[in-house]
Amino acid sequence: MTENKELICINCPMGCRLNVTIEDGRVTEVTGNTCPRGREYALKEAVDPMRILTSTVRIEGAVHRVLPVISDGEIPLRQMFEAMAEIKKIDVRAPIKEGDIVLHDILGSGVNIIASRTMDRVD
Amino acid sequence: MRHYQAIIIGGGSAGLSAAVTLKDRGIEDILVLEKDREPGGILEQCIHNGFGLQRFKEQLSGPAYAERYIKMAEERNVKIKLNSMVIKLTPDRKVEYVNSEEGDVTVSADAVILAVGCYERSRGAINIYGTRPSGVYTAGQAQKYLNMNGYVVGRKVFILGSGDIGLIMARRMTLEGATVVGVAELMPYSNGLPRNMKQCLEDFNIPLYLSHTVTNIFGKDRLEGIELSEVDDKRNPIKGSEKYFDVDTLLLSVGLIPENHLADEAGIEMDPVTRGPKVDENYMTSIDGIFACGNGLHVHDLVDFVSLQAERAAEGAARYLSDGKSEAGVITLRNGSNVSYTVPKYIHKDAKINTEVFFRASRPMDKASLTVSCGDRLIRKLARRKVMPSEMDRVMITAKDLKDLDGDIVISMEENA
Ligand SMILES: Cc1cc2nc3c(=O)[nH]c(=O)nc-3n(C[C@H](O)[C@H](O)[C@H](O)COP(=O)(O)OP(=O)(O)OC[C@H]3O[C@@H](n4cnc5c(N)ncnc54)[C@H](O)[C@@H]3O)c2cc1C
Ligand code: SF4
Numbered sequence: 348m349t350e351n352k353e354l355i356c357i358n359c360p361m362g363c364r365l366n367v368t369i370e371d372g373r374v375t376e377v378t379g380n381t382c383p384r385g386r387e388y389a390l391k392e393a394v395d396p397m398r399i400l401t402s403t404v405r406i407e408g409a410v411h412r413v414l415p416v417i418s419d420g421e422i423p424l425r426q427m428f429e430a431m432a433e434i435k436k437i438d439v440r441a442p443i444k445e446g447d448i449v450l451h452d453i454l455g456s457g458v459n460i461i462a463s464r465t466m467d468r469v470d
Numbered sequence: 471m472r473h474y475q476a477i478i479i480g481g482g483s484a485g486l487s488a489a490v491t492l493k494d495r496g497i498e499d500i501l502v503l504e505k506d507r508e509p510g511g512i513l514e515q516c517i518h519n520g521f522g523l524q525r526f527k528e529q530l531s532g533p534a535y536a537e538r539y540i541k542m543a544e545e546r547n548v549k550i551k552l553n554s555m556v557i558k559l560t561p562d563r564k565v566e567y568v569n570s571e572e573g574d575v576t577v578s579a580d581a582v583i584l585a586v587g588c589y590e591r592s593r594g595a596i597n598i599y600g601t602r603p604s605g606v607y608t609a610g611q612a613q614k615y616l617n618m619n620g621y622v623v624g625r626k627v628f629i630l631g632s633g634d635i636g637l638i639m640a641r642r643m644t645l646e647g648a649t650v651v652g653v654a655e656l657m658p659y660s661n662g663l664p665r666n667m668k669q670c671l672e673d674f675n676i677p678l679y680l681s682h683t684v685t686n687i688f689g690k691d692r693l694e695g696i697e698l699s700e701v702d703d704k705r706n707p708i709k710g711s712e713k714y715f716d717v718d719t720l721l722l723s724v725g726l727i728p729e730n731h732l733a734d735e736a737g738i739e740m741d742p743v744t745r746g747p748k749v750d751e752n753y754m755t756s757i758d759g760i761f762a763c764g765n766g767l768h769v770h771d772l773v774d775f776v777s778l779q780a781e782r783a784a785e786g787a788a789r790y791l792s793d794g795k796s797e798a799g800v801i802t803l804r805n806g807s808n809v810s811y812t813v814p815k816y817i818h819k820d821a822k823i824n825t826e827v828f829f830r831a832s833r834p835m836d837k838a839s840l841t842v843s844c845g846d847r848l849i850r851k852l853a854r855r856k857v858m859p860s861e862m863d864r865v866m867i868t869a870k871d872l873k874d875l876d877g878d879i880v881i882s883m884e885e886n887a
Contacts, residue, residue: 362664
């Protein structure tokens, strides 16, 4: 089965309009991209879109009540809500350094959830 | 009165970047005044990624981007006074601030850099009819509650305005379990970056209503619903097009305005379009020794440009501290067709630096040619693709271009077929 999809590349502000041809679940042609990153993006986007996830976790003993976190790699878009449910279970204590892992290998994806800033202990 | 070489008002990305540059230029005796309890500014609440693509070639979150600058400032021993709110700036560069330890203090400086950020337009500024229930927030307020206090402001949400903060909040609240019923935009095109339209709305099937606005608000204590109407090409609501949505929360993402009251009260000349100070190629305002940068000068969509511009303002201040100001006449920059404003507004005729001019298109264009001209003389002509008012553009005017110019420089855009 051949299918055509129109995508907008989200990798840079150019926002190129990509045309993707998919045959039996595999991308066979990408057009409209200005640079190779567009092609790479389309290959994944047309089949299984991947995204960086950012959120917050509760933190105790810090300047704010929550700590911003980010995934250190992309997670399938279809798993975002499951991933959020895992993140909701986490509590951390200050001090925390930027880059500290707060959740290893989320949903077996190989991606970690890490602190996206430092928060010192305040009493 | 304690006197400094330079005082920076605001410790967000602009203020931190300006401080780092001043130190690197050998201006040692400087002070940053920040009203919040930590430096970083608005970035601390922007927990999504997408910052620093230009500057660090990485996709950082807002707090991570801020942390890089906070570290650079620490390494250079920049003195930052937190919880210190500036309440007055005078034309002779006296700065009055208050904090709970020192009370009310006045300090002075040879150079002052305004890096005060912006504020959000609120319901009062856009006039929606109806009751005044709780549940109506600006998108930035809701972002702060959620990302810094861990508090979701509502369960069923409508968003007015397709600015980036609204789009980012649509995704963020959806992931937190809220239902975002829709986003409405008054203009026939979106005001957000295409990547945010895709990642924040399309990814979660959130409908976007272009050429629509909220025309009524219902609910006594808490918001219960809104009325949405389509608008005609003059942006007036069309009778009979009303739709109703049951929501407990309305987020407004209808524009940002430079925080301008300190500058205004000091008597600095303001640009009625950007609503920030008018500046020259050194980022100096109409008052000698007072400079401006960041969102307090004009609203930016990319923090990378904020850092860049703040560096230039600091370099301008450093030049002013060593050489004084230029006595040469100025060339005025004007926006021509399809351009809504330019920053800077003036360039001195004897400028030795090249000046990068920041500007915005006033409407979307698929293909356009950008021209920089002075009278009959065409200084530069460049091609542009996919022009959007939401994306700031830049063009360089070199010191050489200024030779023998007579009259204003005009920056315009024409749409090409
Ligand atoms: C909500 C939001 C989302 C954004 N999302 C993105 C994005 O995804 N990607 C991107 O690249 N850019 C984004 N931007 C743009 C970019 O992050 C900002 O333009 C930039 O961080 C602004 O820096 P600033 O220093 O000018 O202002 P701010 O960060 O607002 O800093 C101003 C500082 O001045 C202080 N201040 C103000 N008045 C006084 C006073 N009287 N006395 C003492 N201190 C004072 C404030 O407390 C604040 O800390 C976003 C902007 C906003 C508003
Ligand atoms: S294809 Fe390349 S140039 Fe086009 S939007 Fe993607 S990354 Fe940018």
